[in-house]
Each structure stands twice: as C-alpha cells, then as structure tokens.
Amino acid sequence: MADRVLCQELATTGNHYRRPKTGVASANVVYANGGGSWRAAPRQAQRQPRQTVQQYANTPATGTAGRHVGRAPTAIVEEQPRESTGAEVMGLPATPRTTKQARNKSEEAINDLLTRIPDVGKLFDVHSRIGNGTFSTVLLGTLRRESHLPDSLRRKFAIKHHIPTSHPDRIMKELQCMTKMGGVENVVGIHCCLRCDASAAFVMPYMAHDRFHDFYTRMDVPEIRLYMRNLLVALRHVHKFDVIHRDVKPSNFLYNRRRREFLLVDFGLAHHVNLPAVRSSGAATSFAAANNNNNSKRPRERETMEAVQQSAPADAGLGGAVKRMRLHEESSKMPLKPVNDIAPSELQQQLVDGSNPVQPQQVQQQQQQQPQLAQMDQTPSTPSGSKYNTNRNASTAVANNGKCFCFANPSVCLNCLMKKEVHASRAGTPGYRPPEVLMKYPDQTTAVDVWAAGVIFLSIMSSVYPFFKAPNDFIALAEIVTIFGDQAIRKTALALDRMITLSQRSRPLNLRKLCLRFRHRSVFSDAKLLKSHESVDGKCEVCRNCDQYFFNCLCEDSEYLTESLDAYEFFPPSAYDLLQRLLEINPHNRITAEEALKHPFFTAAEEAEQTEQDQLANGTPRKMRRQRYQNHKTVAASPEQLKQQVALDLQQAAFNKL
Numbered sequence: 001m002a003d004r005v006l007c008q009e010l011a012t013t014g015n016h017y018r019r020p021k022t023g024v025a026s027a028n029v030v031y032a033n034g035g036g037s038w039r040a041a042p043r044q045a046q047r048q049p050r051q052t053v054q055q056y057a058n059t060p061a062t063g064t065a066g067r068h069v070g071r072a073p074t075a076i077v078e079e080q081p082r083e084s085t086g087a088e089v090m091g092l093p094a095t096p097r098t099t100k101q102a103r104n105k106s107e108e109a110i111n112d113l114l115t116r117i118p119d120v121g122k123l124f125d126v127h128s129r130i131g132n133g134t135f136s137t138v139l140l141g142t143l144r145r146e147s148h149l150p151d152s153l154r155r156k157f158a159i160k161h162h163i164p165t166s167h168p169d170r171i172m173k174e175l176q177c178m179t180k181m182g183g184v185e186n187v188v189g190i191h192c193c194l195r196c197d198a199s200a201a202f203v204m205p206y207m208a209h210d211r212f213h214d215f216y217t218r219m220d221v222p223e224i225r226l227y228m229r230n231l232l233v234a235l236r237h238v239h240k241f242d243v244i245h246r247d248v249k250p251s252n253f254l255y256n257r258r259r260r261e262f263l264l265v266d267f268g269l270a271h272h273v274n275l276p277a278v279r280s281s282g283a284a285t286s287f288a289a290a291n292n293n294n295n296s297k298r299p300r301e302r303e304t305m306e307a308v309q310q311s312a313p314a315d316a317g318l319g320g321a322v323k324r325m326r327l328h329e330e331s332s333k334m335p336l337k338p339v340n341d342i343a344p345s346e347l348q349q350q351l352v353d354g355s356n357p358v359q360p361q362q363v364q365q366q367q368q369q370q371p372q373l374a375q376m377d378q379t380p381s382t383p384s385g386s387k388y389n390t391n392r393n394a395s396t397a398v399a400n401n402g403k404c405f406c407f408a409n410p411s412v413c414l415n416c417l418m419k420k421e422v423h424a425s426r427a428g429t430p431g432y433r434p435p436e437v438l439m440k441y442p443d444q445t446t447a448v449d450v451w452a453a454g455v456i457f458l459s460i461m462s463s464v465y466p467f468f469k470a471p472n473d474f475i476a477l478a479e480i481v482t483i484f485g486d487q488a489i490r491k492t493a494l495a496l497d498r499m500i501t502l503s504q505r506s507r508p509l510n511l512r513k514l515c516l517r518f519r520h521r522s523v524f525s526d527a528k529l530l531k532s533h534e535s536v537d538g539k540c541e542v543c544r545n546c547d548q549y550f551f552n553c554l555c556e557d558s559e560y561l562t563e564s565l566d567a568y569e570f571f572p573p574s575a576y577d578l579l580q581r582l583l584e585i586n587p588h589n590r591i592t593a594e595e596a597l598k599h600p601f602f603t604a605a606e607e608a609e610q611t612e613q614d615q616l617a618n619g620t621p622r623k624m625r626r627q628r629y630q631n632h633k634t635v636a637a638s639p640e641q642l643k644q645q646v647a648l649d650l651q652q653a654a655f656n657k658l
C-alpha cells in the first residue's frame with residue numbers, strides 16, 4: 001500500500017487545458033544555417049533520431065586547424081515543430097513521429113510508475129511519457145475523477161517519477177524548493193508527492209512546451225528578449241531565496257511559443273549558497289560513497305549529498321539521513337598527523353591501510369599549519385629560484401616550510417597530502433558550468449546560474465546549440481579560454497585563490513563577430529569567399545590566435561582587414577553587452593539576474609514599446625493621416641475652421657515631437 005508523504009488536495013482551480021496546437025505553422029522547413037555544435041555532435045543527432053532528420057555535410061570550416069568549428073551542419077530538414085504534449089493518447093491523431101519504439105518506452109515507463117506507486121493509478125490516468133531525464137521519467141497524467149469530462153476540460157499534470165536509486169535527500173530538497181519557491185515567477189510548483197517504498201513521484205502542473213532545438217534559430221529579437229527576460233525573472237525569484245538552481249539549461253526552461261508561457265523546472269541539483277562551514281575530506285568521502293549509489297545515464301553530476309552538507313539552512317528539515325552523514329563526516333574529519341611527526345614507515349603504513357592516528361596536540365599543530373599551507377599554494381617559487389620545485393626529498397620539504405614537491409614526481413608530496421581537501425561542487429550539466437565551478441572554487445554563488453543563462457543566450461545569438469561541448473572539465477575550461485582569452489581566466493583564478501597553469505596564451509575573441517560569424521556560417525564558410533581572398537599561389541593566411549582565415553578573424557583586437565559584418569547584423573549593441581556581462585569570467589563581477597533585468601537590452605525595448613503604446617493611444621500615424629485628410633476636407637468647407645485645424649495640426653506635431 002502506498003505511503004503518501006504529502007498530498008494536498010488536487011482541487012487547484014488551474015486553467016483547463018486546451019487542445020494543443022503546434023507552436024509554429026511551417027512544415028518541412030529547410031534551414032540552410034540550422035543549428036549544430038562547433039563540433040560534430042553524434043550524440044545530439046542520436047538523441048532525437050525520431051524527431052529530426054539531420055543532414056550533415058562535412059563542410060570544412062574556415063581556418064586550417066578549425067579548432068572549434070570542425071564539422072558544420074549545413075542543412076537540417078525537420079518535421080513540423082510541435083509541442084511535446086502527449087496529445088496522442090488523449091484522443092488526438094498520432095503523429096508520424098510516434099514510432100513503435102517510442103510507444104514501447106512510454107508504455108514501459110507507465111507500467112513502471114503504476115507498479116512501483118500503485119496510488120498513482122488510483123488517482124490518475126497516466127497517458128504517456130513526456131520527458132526523460134537523468135534522475136527521473138516525467139509522464140502526462142489526468143485525474144481519474146475528471147475522466148467523464150471532455151478532453152479539453154480535463155486538467156493535465158506532469159508526474160515526475162524519480163528513479164529508485166535517487167537519494168531521499170535529493171528528492172526531499174527538490175520538493176522543498178518547489179513548495180517554497182514554486183508556482184510563481186515562471187518557477188514550477190507542485191501539487192503533491194506520492195511515495196511507495198523506495199519510489200517517489202511529484203505531481204506538478206503540466207505545461208506543453210516547444211523543444212529548444214525547434215525554435216532557437218527561429219526567434220526574432222523581440223522573442224529572444226522575451227525568452228531571456230522570462231528566464232531571468234525565474235532566476236531572480238530563485239536567487240532571492242539564496243538558492244542556486246545549478247542546472248539551468250534549455251531543457252529545464254520550458255517555453256510554449258504559442259502561449260508565450262515559461263517554466264523553470266528541475267530543482268534536483270538546487271542548493272543554498274555555500275556556507276563555508278563544511279569543506280572537509282570527510283564530506284568528500286561520504287559524498288563519494290553516496291555517489292556510488294547513483295548510476296547516471298547522462299553526464300550530469302550528482303552532488304546531492306555534498307549539496308545537502310553545504311546547505312545548512314536546508315538541513316533543518318532533512319531528517320536523520322543528514323544527521324547520520326554529519327556524524328560520519330565528523331568522525332572522518334580528524335586531521336592528519338603533522339609531517340614532522342610522521343616517520344616514513346608510519347606514513348607508508350597509513351597510506352596502505354588508511355589508518356589515521358590522531359592526538360589532541362597534533363590537532364592544534366595541524367590548525368596552526370593551515371595558514372602556512374594556504375600561503376604555500378600561492379607561492380610556487382622555490383629556494384632554487386625555479387618555478388617548480390622538483391626536489392624529491394620529503395625531509396627537505398619540511399625544511400622548506402611545507403612547499404609543494406609534486407611537480408614531476410610520480411606521487412603526491414607529503415605536504416599536499418596534509419592539505420585540507422578543497423571541496424567545491426561541480427554539480428550541473430557539462431557545457432553550462434561556469435569558470436568558478438571548473439576551477440573548483442568552493443564558495444560558489446547564484447552567479448553559477450547567471451553564467452548558464454549566458455550560455456543559453458550565446459547559443460541563441462550564435463545559432464550554435466550546444467555551444468560548449470567538452471568531454472571533461474579541463475577541456476571545458478580550455479574552450480572558455482579560447483573565447484575569453486587566457487588573461488581573464490588567470491586574473492579570475494588569482495581573485496578566487498586558485499592556481500591555473502595554461503600551456504599557451506590566447507587573446508580574447510569578439511563576441512559580436514563570433515555570434516554573427518556562426519549565425520551566418522554558410523556565408524562566411526563559402527568557398528567563393530575563400531577564393532576571393534586567396535593569393536595567386538592559392539594560399540590564404542590564417543589567424544594564429546583564432547584559427548580562422550584572416551578575413552574571418554574573430555579576435556577582439558584583430559590585425560587583419562576582415563569581412564564587414566554590418567550587413568548581417570541582427571542584434572542591437574545592448575544584446576552583446578548583456579551577453580558579455582552574463583558571461584563575465586569573474587563570478588564576483590558577473591551581473592545578477594536582478595541587474596540583468598534592468599539592462600538596456602530590456603529597458604530600452606520597454607521604453608520603445610511604451611512610446612509606441614503612447615502613440616497608439618494618441619493616434620497612430622495612419623489615424624493621423626486620415627484625420628489630417630478629414631481636416632483638410634473640413635478646412636475646405638470653412639476658412640474659420642482652417643485656422644483651428646492648422647493650430648490643431650501644429651499642436652499635434654509638437655506633441656509627437658515630444
């Protein structure tokens with residue numbers, strides 16, 4: 001029998017759903033400049049084989065090395081874009097996209113939900129699977145007690161069925177976020193939560209939405225503005241609670257183009273802004289242990305346990321599990337013996353069996369040693385004057401005030417072994433992690449989400465999705481360095497107390513050039529254009545910094561005469577400025593969601609809109625013309641009225657000028 005932990009009455013008088021229609025009316029559209037990644041994205045192509053037929057042509061990008069251009073998709077033939085409504089099972093005709101395989105998966109998911117949580121079946125008719133994530137399957141449901149109503153009057157719900165291996169704390173935290181913050185400002189709310197043994201399901205309001213893939217290249221500036229504004233509104237709301245969403249990405253920000261509705265979903269990785277209290281190797285140990293329980297289908301990091309430990313305010317309501325973890329953490333928090341006291345044989349023994357004898361006075365010594373160690377991190381120079389100390393002798397290390405001896409050694413030096421482990425969350429989806437996360441900065445803030453919003457904006461502006469696609473955090477950082485230059489990263493690393501070693505220098509690229517160059521890739525990668533710039537011997541110079549042909553150079557301070565981009569301009573200058581601020585490398589200088597909403601990209605448009613509305617209220621130009629014509633006629637009728645009309649016209653002109 002199901003054990004219901006929280007079930008509010010589903011009597012919310014929400015809007016009755018309407019029969020869904022497709023968002024955009026255009027069938028079989030061929031995009032010459034359709035989306036795609038910098039690199040070939042076989043995963044992306046594989047993920048949606050049933051929905052999109054993609055024709056990739058292996059068009060060599062400009063530049064010899066093609067560091068980040070690689071294989072550019074030249075054409076995407078798509079079926080009519082549609083909202084993922086699950087409408088088929090609600091009496092609507094099945095679309096050709098619904099394959100047998102998809103139906104099977106949908107049925108599997110429904111059966112799984114109904115078997116694991118039988119109460120769901122008593123309350124809901126579950127129709128189809130509408131989303132599939134790392135931690136859950138989301139299904140479409142309608143109330144059984146409304147089954148007698150016509151389709152158009154039955155309310156729809158998104159039932160998020162958590163995978164049974166999801167940690168209870170993670171589920172609890174997600175639930176807390178939704179109950180505390182949800183239901184307003186584009187943030188998803190929750191109706192109820194059902195649990196049976198190890199399985200839990202959230203019942204949320206359902207929102208039919210379009211796939212990002214279908215609209216990100218099609219939006220005009222006002223729509224992009226609307227999209228970004230709504231995303232920032234949701235983030236501003238979440239950030240007011242000092243909560244970092246940590247998984248801001250297009251698939252978690254639902255958008256219904258037709259109804260202009262938005263919804264930020266998935267608070268599975270959300271946590272409070274770091275309190276620097278819990279950063280110990282013990283925490284890392286228990287986190288690792290928790291991590292082992294979770295098997296990920298997709299490369300999204302699972303740091304729930306760590307997040308729980310770092311978010312003290314959230315802990316209050318989390319119950320025994322967290323307390324248990326804290327105990328575990330305390331017991332493993334014991335500091336290591338100071339290096340002076342460790343005989344080499346003893347140390348070896350410790351490393352082998354993991355034993356860690358601790359005495360009270362050693363704790364004190366350890367605490368005294370911490371500032372020294374922190375300092376050491378910042379001073380890589382050695383007595384010999386070389387940048388790195390390659391001395392292998394541990395006793396010399398001690399004599400050298402605990403400097404690092406790891407470089408060029410096959411093992412971690414004693415001094416580093418003694419250091420407290422830096423424990424920084426890296427939860428989130430690859431491609432949306434900001435530099436501070438990639439550099440393992442422990443005191444992360446809501447700026448993490450703002451960076452992710454910037455990446456989404458960059459995808460929209462450049463028509464490249466996903467924009468960053470690195471297999472690991474190092475390459476992800478290298479991608480950021482490629483665009484923003486090494487100086488910005490070095491400075492930020494210094495500001496964040498992190499040390500970063502880069503093998504080469506790189507100058508920053510210009511975001512406007514980057515966006516327009518990618519947006520119009522077919523134009524700038526055209527063979528004819530290349531031919532027109534080739535020298536007589538058929539060669540064309542390539543910029544060493546950005547790896548692009550000189551006429552397409554993307555560098556901020558380019559030394560080349562490049563092709564003019566003005567004819568291809570699509571955005572106002574304020575858009576690039578906002579993009580730059582959202583993607584500020586230093587999290588301390590990054591714009592907040594609240595500030596971003598006051599950026600001229602939004603406010604200037606609002607002012608223009610206001611003026612337009614005022615004009616409408618006072619008469620549109622067309623109306624005015626008609627009025628003038630009528631006036632003219634009247635004037636002809638009476639010379640007396642002529643004066644009046646002229647005065648009126650002058651008044652109107654003066655008013656318009658204002």
Ligand SMILES: Nc1ncnc2c1ncn2[C@@H]1O[C@H](COP(=O)(O)OP(=O)(O)OP(=O)(O)O)[C@@H](O)[C@H]1O
Nearest residue numbers: 131132133134135136138158205206207251265266
């Ligand atoms: N309220 C909702 N209405 C409509 N669809 C929804 C709703 N909530 C979630 N979905 C769909 O389900 C998908 C997965 O949901 P969610 O992100 O919450 O799960 P997840 O397991 O955490 O996924 P991921 O690992 O991709 O973040 C979403 O991308 C969306 O398409």
